[in-house]
Amino acid sequence: MTQARAPRADAVRNRKKILDAAREQITLHGPDAGMDEIAAAAGVAVGTLYRHFPNKTDLVSAVIAEYLRHVAEVAEAARERAASGSRAMDEITGFLAYVIEATATNRAVKAAAHTLGADLAVGDAEARAGAALATLIQAGQADGDIHQDVTVDDIYLLFNTAPTDQPPATRTRWLALVLTGLTTHTRSTQAY
Template sequence: MTQARPLRADAVRNRKKILDAAHLLITRHGPEVPMDAIAEAAGVAVGTLYRHYPTKTDLVGAVLSRHVERMTLAVEEAADRVRAGEHAMTELTALVSRVIEAAAQDHAVKAAAQGVGASYAPENDTRAAAALTELITAGQADGDLHSDVTVADFYLLLATAPLDQPREVRERWLTLTLPGFTAAAR
């Protein structure tokens, strides 16, 4: 089996510029933004864009994958901090807030992904779930989280966040809902 050659430095730069431009334009204008507008905003030729992302679905999927990777890294970094001695509930609270804010910012990208049928690599889900399980277990061991709280509960919390509301509403919502996960609330 042959291995794929690593991308040249200029190709890596072009890919980043394309993804940055696509994220910005899709967020502002939705999935119907033309590919040539994305290429122009990225400062690359349309052919370069199509060489990296042959279809709009490929491009939107790459933008979504980048978002999911950033969120996965945030969960893993929170778990690393707990392993290093940070308080699990503090890390969980900050993490949920961060993920909700990032999701609110990327709401248009997720809608675009659904609209064109784009998806992302599922291995990020496995990594994020493993790190979140570690955070939950640590919070339960500290006596801060109720013993029956699961990863699915946190996913449900994130899925029901009022992403289309202003930041103040999202913060108030989190202040009201997150305590339901704690041992003290029951």
């Protein structure tokens, strides 16, 4: 049996440049961003782009998968900080704020994914993020900071209703308002 070779360093660099350029171009131009423009922005030949991603749908799927992996990493880091003594509610608040802002900047990429019919199968990223969030919620409930009936599905519901198409001040205000539904404490005037 032949063992698969690791990708060459230049191929790894090119793939990263292509994904970064795709995210940027789709954010700027929406689903109509062309493969030629993405290749130019990445500083690679169009053939190189097509070797990595045979079509735009595959490219957009890869950008979304990369984003979701990063969200899972952020959730896991929050869980680790809580395990090391940080308050779980503070970590959940920070995680929610991060995801809302990241989603706001990736909104065009997600719109392109839906327009192009890209596969939004999230693989293990959703499971990893969900497991980290479940641990954080349980810790927050044990601290008495989070209502006992709050679940991971509630957090996902919040993500799906976040005003990611609104200005940052509106998103911050929205987060402050929805946090009152999670926490057992009264609303603070502090902006998150």
